[in-house]
Amino acid sequence: MDIRVEGKEYEIPVDLYIPPHALQVILETTFEGPLDLLLYLIRRHNLDILSIDVAKITYQYIAYIELMESNRFELAGEYLVMAATLAEIKSRSLLPSTQAIDEDEEDPRVRLIKQLQEYERFKNASERVAELPRMERDNFSVNMSMPDVKQARPRPTVQMDELLAAYGDVLKRCDMYEHHTISRERLSTRERMSSLMAQLQEHQFMSFHDLFNLSEGRMGIVVTFLAMMELVKEKLIKLVQAQEFGPIHVSLGGQNDSPNQELAL
């Protein structure tokens, strides 16, 4: 009989004790919520969902929660709600049986078991879905090049409004509206940053003065300077000076292997 098996288990307190290596497993695997944790506890005891011993599970569940809290795991509120549900079921089980039967529709144990069964079905299904042969893991698409044809493949075109809509979506998603009001000035700086990087990639080591195009006028020079400062701040370029008051040179960040002193900014 069930009871005898369970009774036997009860006689061995070691089984109820969670051994340290098991704790390690818990800490390394994150549970997908309270139902996942409950299923784990039930499976560990080779129990059927239908015959779970709520009292036993409740204590283990609460023990795990305390453990997780003591390890500063961020616990979702759902875990605590489940703890309360389990406690409720346990307290109901202490009531005389006649009273509990009266409201079997509302029996939280029935509800929990149904929920566990439902979750287990999908958990099992998701494990099977994960094993389906999948592109880029088990199957790879075939890349075949084309010989030259007179009619080149028409490339899709993109309209400005599509690009804007896409960027709008990005901003909406990451709540960047507040700190990313993009102004024209900022954009011209970003553009100059890109072109400075490109110039330095080509020439590697350039005189500070050569990077300014005087024909651009005052605004152009200011933009170049701002872009340079931004690049220095992001550690993308370095300003180096061989001696005090000597000519300043600019190089890409990290390529400074000369003994020149770096300009502190």
Next chain:
Amino acid sequence: MITELAPVLEALLLASDKPLSVERLGQVFDEHDGVDNKRIKKALRELQKSYDGRGYQLVEVASGFRFQVQQGYALWVARLWQEKPQKYSKALLETLSIIAYQQPITRGEIESIRGVGVSSSIIHTMIDRSWIRSVGHKEVPGRPELFATTKEFLDHFNLKQLSDLPALDELASWNEATMAPAKLKQPQQQEIDVVTESIH
């Protein structure tokens, strides 16, 4: 009238970066090419057989036919690339499976099955990969979006249709007897102490 249809179909399917349906393939031909869907289907079936023992195969997935590298050679291909294939989290796979089996479904309904919140980033990742999409709104307060899987989802998992998904477990039936409160075991005070002690 085209006499050699098979190599034309091979060229079309190999050059395309997406699966092509029989209908889509058919659109390529003019009336005087004498090619109908039946002829295309027949040619495709013959082609499929002709790749036995090769490193690639022609498969039919939800949105049509595509060439792919034979599964048995995936490990060799992986050696060629340093980039590891993206792994999907358990949370993503659970959410995706629930949508696949229960579609159309709202986020709230997914959450009540999983017993835990579904993060927006998981939903976005799946929409971004075109695996799921919003197919409307449920007429309940808040009008939540209803999600469903797409053909791209089926394509990615090498499925032709939803019913090719692995079967869901049967729900174990249970009777009143099992649930009779009388059977609930009374907790024993002694045990409780053991557990509590051993944890702390």
Next chain:
Amino acid sequence: MITELAPVLEALLLASDKPLSVERLGQVFDEHDGVDNKRIKKALRELQKSYDGRGYQLVEVASGFRFQVQQGYALWVARLWQEKPQKYSKALLETLSIIAYQQPITRGEIESIRGVGVSSSIIHTMIDRSWIRSVGHKEVPGRPELFATTKEFLDHFNLKQLSDLPALDELASWNEATMAPAKLKQPQQQEIDVVTESIH
């Protein structure tokens, strides 16, 4: 010891988006696979012959071997493309817009803004169209490439310089405008107020 080398080579060459040299193919194998360059070359020659009458062939180009569609069938493929101009994915458009507004930027930074990985094929497509290019490396561990937009990108969107890109407030007003054409008639100042409110 690999007995069936040919299908492995087929799988590798078909999965690769670039031609592979004999040396590169050889790197895939371990010592105990018993595969040397001579064996690879021999297998490739035999494979080349085996595609007679198919819609594709294995050709040797400067940087190695690659599969390509047979010249004779290329016109069919062109018909396939002709009929349906494709659209770029949302993922590509988002990535492009982030690069435009935030350049120079690394792939990792784009990913952290989008909250999801950016596939190599998206980057390749944009480089291929000369919309973006690598302008250097960020001096952080891994030295990731920094991407920036190009003159071709500006040309495509009819812009003279990057600062001609709409500022963010215009982006919002552009939305407003398309959503409700009536709003366009309202005085400029008022429109901006509306926008500002909706942003904060």
